[in-house]
Amino acid sequence: MGFNRIFAAVALSLVSSLSLAADADEAIRKTLQSLQPDLPIEAIAESPMPGLYQVQLKGGRMLYASADGQFVMQGYLFQFKDGQAVNLTEQAESVAVAKTINAIPVSEMVVFAGKQPKTHITVFTDTDCGYCQKLHSEVPELNRLGVEVRYLAFPRQGLESQAAKELANVWCAKDSQEAMNRAKTQQSVADVECDNPVAKQFALGQMIGVSGTPAIVLANGKVIPGYQPAAQLAKIALESN
Incomplete structure (x- = not known):
């Protein structure tokens, strides 16, 4: 031929x-x-x-x-x-989730970076979630171990819930870190109105399959549903970096 x-x-x-x-x-x-x-x-x-x-x-x-x-x-x-x-499937989904999550501007998150972060996790969080509060209490330890913690809002009871309003107050606060600390220790956060990303982040969480909080997304896009102790979570996060 x-x-x-x-x-x-x-x-x-x-x-x-x-x-x-x-x-x-x-x-x-x-x-x-x-x-x-x-x-x-x-x-x-x-x-x-x-x-x-x-x-x-x-x-x-x-x-x-x-x-x-x-x-x-x-x-x-x-x-x-x-x-x-x-x-x-997990490999392909992780790549796509990482691309989506890592494209979110840090300015739209509440970030606890620490001094010398080696990797980061992105946490879909709620204010009245017990395990979210427990995880937040271990953020200083995660930072010490080299893990930056980035928060996204996920009011699991919906956008009309009290938690959604509290999350909006956190994101609109002048000092969002301090507001997050207060919310996670069941202290009041001042009512503030602004153009906040709570609804957009809630929709994003639903889109990638988040159904409860905390939902932890590693830097490589792998999603870990639920609370993990700081030492264990840091080990997983650093190994996946």
């Missing part, structure tokens, strides 16, 4: 593959949007598993679907290789 014929065969194969991918994209989108019209689809692509497509949602979460869109599933996709099981 001459070079021109080989080139034509390759080109035809590529066009065919692109056409199949486009058809799959359209079919999968049609199915998902019929289930939820406002589903925030970021991208659709072939997964490492032949015949299965991965649907990346805005914020990081992943769905899987058949090429014709008739089958959709949510769960973990593992690859077994050389006796090891690799969670491909």
